[in-house]
Amino acid sequence: MKSWLVPTAFAIAIGALILIGSILPIPLLRSISMQLLQWGMILAGIAVLVGIGNLFAVHFSRVRRRQAGALDSLTLLVALLATLFIGVLGGPSHPWMQVAVEAIIVPVEASLMALLAVTLLYAAMRLLRRRADWMSILFLAIVVLWLLSSVSLPFLGEIPILSDWVRPWLLFSPVAGGLRGLLLGVALGALVTGLRVLFALDRPYGEKT
Amino acid sequence: MLNPEFLSSLVGFLLTVMVFSYLFGDTPLFRFAVHIFVGVTAGYVAVVMLYQVLWPYLILPLAQAPMLERSLLVVPLVLGTLLLMRISSRLAWLGGPAVGYLVGAGAAVAILGAVQGTLVPQLLAASEPFDLIALAERGINPLEALFNGAVMLIGTISTLAYFHFGARRQRDGSIRRNPVVEIASWMGKLFLALAFGALFAGVYLAALTALVERVQAMLSLFGW
Numbered sequence: 001m002k003s004w005l006v007p008t009a010f011a012i013a014i015g016a017l018i019l020i021g022s023i024l025p026i027p028l029l030r031s032i033s034m035q036l037l038q039w040g041m042i043l044a045g046i047a048v049l050v051g052i053g054n055l056f057a058v059h060f061s062r063v064r065r066r067q068a069g070a071l072d073s074l075t076l077l078v079a080l081l082a083t084l085f086i087g088v089l090g091g092p093s094h095p096w097m098q099v100a101v102e103a104i105i106v107p108v109e110a111s112l113m114a115l116l117a118v119t120l121l122y123a124a125m126r127l128l129r130r131r132a133d134w135m136s137i138l139f140l141a142i143v144v145l146w147l148l149s150s151v152s153l154p155f156l157g158e159i160p161i162l163s164d165w166v167r168p169w170l171l172f173s174p175v176a177g178g179l180r181g182l183l184l185g186v187a188l189g190a191l192v193t194g195l196r197v198l199f200a201l202d203r204p205y206g207e208k209t
Numbered sequence: 210m211l212n213p214e215f216l217s218s219l220v221g222f223l224l225t226v227m228v229f230s231y232l233f234g235d236t237p238l239f240r241f242a243v244h245i246f247v248g249v250t251a252g253y254v255a256v257v258m259l260y261q262v263l264w265p266y267l268i269l270p271l272a273q274a275p276m277l278e279r280s281l282l283v284v285p286l287v288l289g290t291l292l293l294m295r296i297s298s299r300l301a302w303l304g305g306p307a308v309g310y311l312v313g314a315g316a317a318v319a320i321l322g323a324v325q326g327t328l329v330p331q332l333l334a335a336s337e338p339f340d341l342i343a344l345a346e347r348g349i350n351p352l353e354a355l356f357n358g359a360v361m362l363i364g365t366i367s368t369l370a371y372f373h374f375g376a377r378r379q380r381d382g383s384i385r386r387n388p389v390v391e392i393a394s395w396m397g398k399l400f401l402a403l404a405f406g407a408l409f410a411g412v413y414l415a416a417l418t419a420l421v422e423r424v425q426a427m428l429s430l431f432g433w
Contacts, residue, residue, distance in 0.1 A: 003302060007309030015313035022321055038266065039285040040314035043307055045262035046289040052255045053296045055247075072240050076248040083252025092256050099217055100249050107221035107426070108246040111228035114420035118232060120413050135402045142406025143413070150414055170403065173357045177364015178404025180331055181397065184365065185372050187327035194320035197312060205308045 007205040014040075015198045056080060079104075142170070222430050225423050335365060364400040371397030 014036055021033020059073035086096045124143065127136050149162035196202040227242035267289070271282050292307035294300040337343070338358025344351050370393035376386045386394070 003305065007305040007312070010306045010309030011313035011316065013313065014310050015317040018314055018317035019320060022317070035281070037314065037318075039288070040311065041262065042267050042285040043288055043292060043311055043314075045258045045266075046292050046307075047311060048258050049255060050292055050295055052251050055251055057296065069240075072244045075241055076244040079245045079248025080252045083249045084255055087252060087256030088259065091260050092253070095213075097253065097256070099213065100253065103217040103220040104224060104245060104249045105253065107224050107423070108228055108242060110419045110423050111225045111242075113416055114423045115228065115231055115416075117413065117416035117420045120409070120416060124409075135398055138399065138402040139406045139409070142403050143410045146407055146410030147413065150410070169357070170407065173360040174364050174400055174403045175407045177361040178368050178397075178400035179408075180335060180361065181365040181368025181371075181400065182404065183327055183331055185369055187323040187331070190319045190323040191328070194316040194323070197316035198320075204312060205305060 004203050004205060008200045008203055011203075011205075012198055012200060015194075019198075052080075146170075218426070218430050222427050225427060335362060363396065364404075367393045367397035368400050368404070369397070370394045371401060 017029075018033045018036050018040075021029040021031075021036075024030075056077065059076050062073040063070050063077065083097070083100055086094060086100075090097065124140060128140065145162065146167065148159060149167040152158050193202070197204070224242045224245070227238040230236040231239040267282060267285060270278055271286070274282070288307040288310055292304045295304035295308070335358075338354045338361065341351055344354050370390050373386075373390055373394070375390075376384045378384050385391075
C-alpha cells in the first residue's frame, strides 16, 4: 500500500467536513466542524512539541559528536532545559518565567529589530548601486517621501504638504491599490493551494512520494 | 543582594550589546545571544503549549469530564501519540494520519480564511468608493472619491496582472503575453514599487523605534 494513502484520506475527509460544517447552516455539521477544529488545535499543540523535540535532538547530536558550533548548541540546550524545568514546575506565569521574557526574549527581539534599521539602510544603498533602474529609483523616492512625511524634522517640524496631503493620498489610492492587489493575490494563492491539498494534487505529508 | 529588576535590566543590556556586535560581523557574542534566545523561546513556547492548550483541552478533560466527552478525546489522544512517533526516524510513518489531519484542517482553515477573511472583504472595500448614494450620505465629494477609487482599482487590477504569467506561442514561434496584460503588468510594476516603498518605510520606522528604545534602555541602566 502506498504510504501517502492514509494521510491523504485523512486530509480530504477532515478538510471536507470542516469546510462543509463552516459553510452549511446545519447545526449537527457545524458542531462536528467545531469539534474537528478543536482536536486540530490539540494536535497542533503536540506538533509544536514535536518540533521542539526535533530542535533538541539536532543540537544534542551536534554536542555529542562535537561538531562545529557544539558550544553554541550546548548554550541552546541549557537555556531550553532551564526554561522548561522552571516552566513545567511553575507554569508560564511563574516570576522566573517573567524574568526570562523581560530579560532575554524582549531585549533580544527588540535588538534584532533595531539591527534591521542598519541592515535596511545598507540594503537600500546597495540597491541603487546594483540596480539603478526606474523602479528602484521610484521605490527609494517613495521611501524617502514616506519617511519625511512621517517624522518631525529638526528645525523644520512636520512638512504640512507631505504629511497632510501627499502621504494620505498615496496611502488611500495608489499604495492601497498595490497592497490590495498583493493581498488578493496571496488569498487566491492560499485558496488554490488549499483546494489542491483537498483534491490530493499536493501531498505535503513529509513522506517521499 | 541584587535587585531582580536591576539584574533583569543588566542581562538585557548585555544581550543587547551582544546582538549589536553583529554590526562587526557574525561574532561569537552574537551567536551566543541568539542561541540563548532560541533556547529560552523554545522552552517558553513548550510551556505555553502545555499549560494553555494540552492541559485545559486534553489532560484535564480526560481526568474530570463526563464519560461521553472523555471517550471523544480518545481521538486526539491517539492521533497525538502517533504524531509523537515522528520524533523517531524508524516510527515516523505512524504519524502519517495525524499529519494528514493537520494538513486537511489547515487547508480548510486556509480556504475559509482566504474567502471570508480576505477575498470578500477586500472586494467589498474596493467597490466602496463607487457607491454614490453612500458617499452622498457621508457628505464626501463624489468626484474626488471616484478618482481615488479608480486609481486604487487600476492599481489592484494591474498588480494582479503583474503576477499573471500566462503566455501564448506566436506565429513566428516566439512566446509572448497578451499586449493588454503586458501594459497592465507594466503599470502593476509601478503600483508595486509604490506599495513596497511604503511598506519598507513603515518597517524602517518600526526598526528605528526599536533602536531608540534599546538605546534608551541601555542608557537608563546607568541612570542617564
